[in-house]
Amino acid sequence: MGETKKKCIKIIAFCLIALMIFTLVFRILWISYSSGSYREFYKEKDNTANVVLIGTSTIRRDWISLEAWRETGYNYFAMCSVAQPLPLIKYLMIESEKTQSPDLYVIDLRSMSLPGGSYVKSGDIRRVTDNMKISANRKAAIDDSLKFAGIKTSNGNRDYYFSFMYYHSMWKNISLSNITRSSVYKGYCLDSVQTTSTATTASAMGWDHNATPTMPAINKKYFDELLSYINSHKLKVLFLIPPMQFSEEDSGRLAATVDYLKAKGYNIYDANDHYAEMNIDFSKDFRNVHHMSQWGAQKFTKVFAKYITAHYNLTKHVNASETAQWNKAYADYESALKSRLK
Amino acid sequence: MSLISFEFLIFICITAAAYQVCTKKYRWIVLMFASVIFVCCAQSILLTLLMALQITVTYAAGVAIARSRERQLIVSGKTIMLLAVLFNIGAMIALKDINFFIRPLILLLKSCGIATGVHVVHADAPMGISYYSLIMISYILDVYWNVTNAQKNAGRMILFSAFFPVLTSGPFIRYRDIESSMYAGNRITYLNLTQGLQRVLWGMFKSMVISGRIGTIVDTVYANPASFLGFYQFIAYMAFVIQLYTNFSGCIDIIMGICQIFGIEMPENFNSPFFSTSIAEFWRRWHVTLGLWLKDYVLYPLLKSKAFRKIGKTAKAKYGKKWGKQAPLFTGLMISWFLIGFWHGGSWNYIWGCGIYYGILIIMGQLLEPQFVKINSRLKINRDSRGWKTFQRIRTFIIFSWGLSFFRSYDGLIAGIRRWGYALSTFNPQIIFNGSLLKLGLEPTDVALLVVSLVILLVVDTLQFKKPVIERLSELSLPARWTILLALLFFVIIFGQYGTAYNAASFIYEKF
Numbered sequence: 084m085g086e087t088k089k090k091c092i093k094i095i096a097f098c099l100i101a102l103m104i105f106t107l108v109f110r111i112l113w114i115s116y117s118s119g120s121y122r123e124f125y126k127e128k129d130n131t132a133n134v135v136l137i138g139t140s141t142i143r144r145d146w147i148s149l150e151a152w153r154e155t156g157y158n159y160f161a162m163c164s165v166a167q168p169l170p171l172i173k174y175l176m177i178e179s180e181k182t183q184s185p186d187l188y189v190i191d192l193r194s195m196s197l198p199g200g201s202y203v204k205s206g207d208i209r210r211v212t213d214n215m216k217i218s219a220n221r222k223a224a225i226d227d228s229l230k231f232a233g234i235k236t237s238n239g240n241r242d243y244y245f246s247f248m249y250y251h252s253m254w255k256n257i258s259l260s261n262i263t264r265s266s267v268y269k270g271y272c273l274d275s276v277q278t279t280s281t282a283t284t285a286s287a288m289g290w291d292h293n294a295t296p297t298m299p300a301i302n303k304k305y306f307d308e309l310l311s312y313i314n315s316h317k318l319k320v321l322f323l324i325p326p327m328q329f330s331e332e333d334s335g336r337l338a339a340t341v342d343y344l345k346a347k348g349y350n351i352y353d354a355n356d357h358y359a360e361m362n363i364d365f366s367k368d369f370r371n372v373h374h375m376s377q378w379g380a381q382k383f384t385k386v387f388a389k390y391i392t393a394h395y396n397l398t399k400h401v402n403a404s405e406t407a408q409w410n411k412a413y414a415d416y417e418s419a420l421k422s423r424l425k
Numbered sequence: 426m427s428l429i430s431f432e433f434l435i436f437i438c439i440t441a442a443a444y445q446v447c448t449k450k451y452r453w454i455v456l457m458f459a460s461v462i463f464v465c466c467a468q469s470i471l472l473t474l475l476m477a478l479q480i481t482v483t484y485a486a487g488v489a490i491a492r493s494r495e496r497q498l499i500v501s502g503k504t505i506m507l508l509a510v511l512f513n514i515g516a517m518i519a520l521k522d523i524n525f526f527i528r529p530l531i532l533l534l535k536s537c538g539i540a541t542g543v544h545v546v547h548a549d550a551p552m553g554i555s556y557y558s559l560i561m562i563s564y565i566l567d568v569y570w571n572v573t574n575a576q577k578n579a580g581r582m583i584l585f586s587a588f589f590p591v592l593t594s595g596p597f598i599r600y601r602d603i604e605s606s607m608y609a610g611n612r613i614t615y616l617n618l619t620q621g622l623q624r625v626l627w628g629m630f631k632s633m634v635i636s637g638r639i640g641t642i643v644d645t646v647y648a649n650p651a652s653f654l655g656f657y658q659f660i661a662y663m664a665f666v667i668q669l670y671t672n673f674s675g676c677i678d679i680i681m682g683i684c685q686i687f688g689i690e691m692p693e694n695f696n697s698p699f700f701s702t703s704i705a706e707f708w709r710r711w712h713v714t715l716g717l718w719l720k721d722y723v724l725y726p727l728l729k730s731k732a733f734r735k736i737g738k739t740a741k742a743k744y745g746k747k748w749g750k751q752a753p754l755f756t757g758l759m760i761s762w763f764l765i766g767f768w769h770g771g772s773w774n775y776i777w778g779c780g781i782y783y784g785i786l787i788i789m790g791q792l793l794e795p796q797f798v799k800i801n802s803r804l805k806i807n808r809d810s811r812g813w814k815t816f817q818r819i820r821t822f823i824i825f826s827w828g829l830s831f832f833r834s835y836d837g838l839i840a841g842i843r844r845w846g847y848a849l850s851t852f853n854p855q856i857i858f859n860g861s862l863l864k865l866g867l868e869p870t871d872v873a874l875l876v877v878s879l880v881i882l883l884v885v886d887t888l889q890f891k892k893p894v895i896e897r898l899s900e901l902s903l904p905a906r907w908t909i910l911l912a913l914l915f916f917v918i919i920f921g922q923y924g925t926a927y928n929a930a931s932f933i934y935e936k937f
Contacts, residue, residue, distance in 0.1 A: 090615045093903075094615075097907060097910075100907070100911065101911060101914060104911060104915060105915075105918070108915060108918070108919060112919070238431075238924075241431060242924050247918075248923060248924035249924050251918060251919050251920075251921070251923075251924065252924065254919050254920065255868065255870045255871075
C-alpha cells in the first residue's frame with residue numbers, strides 16, 4: 084500500500100472513531116425531554132402509519148398508540164413534546180410526510196392557541212427541533228419558531244442548528260438516566276406511568292365556551308400558513324381539544340381558534356364532551372388537571388381511536404411482518420406495564 | 426471573526442482547500458486574498474482603508490529606501506525611513522492611544538480655567554494595529570539597515586503586513602525570518618497538517634477549558650475588591666496570570682498551528698515562562714517576540730545612539746567604569762519598559778503594570794545581585810539546588826502576578842494601587858483551606874475540572890520544558906497517540922466554554 088493511501092486511511096479512521104465517540108457522548112449529554120417519541124417515529128417503516136398525532140404533553144400522557152392498535156387494528160403514531168409552539172406543527176407535518184402518508188393527522192389544539200413572544204420558551208422549541216433530523220425543514224422550523232417566540236440569538240441560531248453547542252454544557256447534570264434511556268413503546272413512554280392521581284370533577288374540566296374569543300394576529304398568520312399547507316397537500320386533519328382544564332385566558336384563545344377553524348370547515352373533536360362515553364372516574368383517571376393517569380389514558384385512547392375509525396376512512400396498508408412487529412411491541416408494553424404496576 | 430468561531434473554521438477549510446489545489450507559484454496569492462477577505466469581513470471600509478494606507482506607505486518606503494541606496498532619489502534613505510517609521514507610530518498612537526495625551530491636556534486646561542472643545546475620542550482602530558504597525562516598522566528598519574531586501578511586489582507586501590492568522594494577536598514576525606516560508610508555497614503535508622491540528626487543539630484546550638473558568642474567579646474578585654481582602658486578592662492576581670497565559674498562549678498555539686498547516690514557520694511566543702527563576706528570565710520566555718522586537722528595534726539602537734554614548738561617558742567620568750556601562754543600559758531599559766507598557770494600552774495601569782514595574786525590578790535585580798550572592802553564601806544556600814530553583818520560580822510567579830494585577834485593573838492605575846492596599850490590609854491564609862475559594866463564582870464541579878485541567882497543563886508544560894511535546898507524541902505508538910488526542914479532543918468538546926450557555930470565548934490580546 085502506498086504511503087499516501089496509508090495516511091488517508093489513518094485520517095479517515097481517526098475521524099470515524101471521533102465521530103463514533105461524539106455520537107455516544109452526545110447521546111449521554113443530551114437532556115432529552117421528548118426524544119423517545121421522535122426517535123421511535125423515525126424508526127417506523129415508510130408508509131405504515133394510518134394516523135399521525137401531533138401534540139403536546141397532553142397527547143404524550145393521554146394517548147397510547149399500542150392500545151389504539153389493539154382496539155382498532157390501525158397504526159397510530161404520536162409526535163409529541165411537552166409544548167409545541169404553533170409554527171412547528173407545519174414543519175412536523177412536513178417531517179412526517181417525508182416517510183409517511185397517513186390517512187389522517189390529529190392535531191392537538193392545546194398549545195396552538197398560545198400566542199408567541201414570552202409564552203414560548205427556548206426549551207419548548209428545542210424539545211421539538213433538537214429531536215428532528217438535520218435537514219432544511221429543521222432549519223426552517225428553528226428559524227420560524229424563534230421568530231414567533233421573539234428569541235434573538237447572538238450567533239445566528241447556531242446553537243439550535245447544532246444542538247451540541249448547547250448540550251455540552253450539561254455535563255454537570257449527568258445522571259444514570261442519561262445513560263440508561265427509558266424504553267419507548269411506539270411513542271408512549273412508560274416513564275410517564277403514574278398511579279397517583281388528582282381527584283377532580285367533570286365540571287372542573289374542559290373550557291369556558293362563553294369566554295371572549297381572542298386570537299393574536301401572529302397566530303392567525305401561522306394558522307393561515309398551516310391551513311394553506313394542509314390544503315395544498317390535500318391532507319386530512321382532525322383538530323383535538325384534549326381532556327383537560329383550560330384557564331379563562333386559555334379558553335378565550337381556544338374559543339377564537341375553534342371559531343376560526345369551524346369557519347374554515349375543519350372538524351374538531353372536543354374530548355371534554357366525551358367523559359361519559361369514556362366512563363371517566365374523576366377520582367383516579369387524572370394525574371392532574373392537564374394530564375390523565377394511566378387508567379384515564381387507556382379510556383381516552385379507546386374512545387378516541389373508535390371515533391377516528393368510525394369517522395375517517397383508514398386504509399389497511401400494514402403487511403404481516405409489520406403486524407407481528409406491532410403485536411410484539413404491544414406484548415412488550417403490556418409486560419413492562421405489569422411489572423411497573425406490581 | 427474570532428479564531429475559535431464557526432465562521433473561522435469554514436474560512437480556514439476553504440482557504441486550505443484553495444491553497445492546496447493551486448500550484449506552488451500561486452499559493453501565496455491564495456493566502457493574500459484570504460488575508461484581504463479576513464480584514465474586510467472584520468471591520469469597516471474606512472478602517473480597512475486606513476490599514477491599506479499604512480501598508481502602502483510602508484511598501485513605498487521600502488522600495489524608496491532600496492532605490493535611494495542606488496542613488497536614484499533626491500531624498501536620503503534615512504529621511505524616508507524616519508518619515509515612514511514616524512508615520513506608522515503616529516498612525517498607531519493617533520488611532521489607538523490618542524486619549525493618553527488628550528486626558529491630561531483636558532485636565533491641564535481645566536485646571537487653568539480654560540474652557541475648550543477638547544474631548545476624549547471614542548474611535549475604532551483597525552484590527553491588529555498594534556501588531557502590524559510594529560511589524561511594518563521592523564521591515565522598514567531592516568530594509569534601511571540592509572538586513573533584508575525591499576519587497577517590490579505589492580501583493581507580497583500585503584500578505585506580509587496583513588497575514589490573517591497573526592494579525593490579531595501576533596506573534597511579531599520579521600520579514601527576514603518569514604520571507605522564505607511565507608512565499609514558498611509549501612504543500613500542506615500530512616505531518617504539517619496533523620501537527621498543526623494538534624497544536625490548534627492544545628490551544629483550544631487552554632483558552633476554552635481553562636481561561637474562561639479561571640477568569641470567573643478573577644472577575645468576581647476584581648468586580649468587588651473591597652469585599653475580597655488579603656489572600657483573596659493574592660489568589661485573584663495569580664489566577665489572572667494563569668488566565669492570561671492560557672488565553673494568550675492558547676491563542677498563539679492556534680495561530681502557530683494554522684501557520685504550520687500552511688508550512689509557514691513562526692517564531693515561538695512562549696517558552697514555559699513559569700519555569701523562570703527571575704523576572705528578567707520570565708520576560709525572555711513570555712511574549713518573547715515583543716521583547717525581542719523592543720530589544721532589536723528600540724534598546725540596541727538607543728544604546729548605539731550618540732546621546733546614549735554621551736550618557737555613558739558622563740556617568741563613567743563621574744561614577745566610574747561600572748556606571749559608565751550601566752547608566753545608558755538602565756536608561757535604555759526603562760525607556761523600553763515604558764514602551765512595552767504603552768504598547769499594551771495608552772493608560773498608566775498598563776505603563777506601570779506591564780512596563781515600568783518590571784523594568785525597576787530587573788534593574789534592582791542586577792544592582793543587588795552581588796548582595797544576594799553574599800546573603801546566599803552566608804546562609805549556605807546552594808543556588809543550584811532544586812529546592813532553591815523551586816523557591817525562585819514561585820517567587821518570580823508571585824512578583825509577576827502583582828505587576829500584572831494592574832493589567833487587569835481596567836478601572837485605572839489608582840484602582841490598581843487600591844487593590845494592592847486591599848491585598849495587604851489583612852492576613853487571612855485560612856481562606857485557602859476553609860472552602861472560601863469555592864464562593865468565588867465557580868461551582869464545585871467547575872473547580873474540580875479546573876484543578877484537573879491545570880494539572881494537565883502543568884504536566885505538558887513540564888514535558889515541553891525539556892522536549893517539545895508534539896515530538897514526544899509522535900514517538901508514541903498509534904493507539905497511545907490516538908487515545909491521548911481523542912481524550913483531549915473530547916475534553917475540549919465537552920468542557921470547552923462555547924455556545925449560548927457560556928459567553929463566546931474571546932482572546933484578551935485581540936484588543937491590542
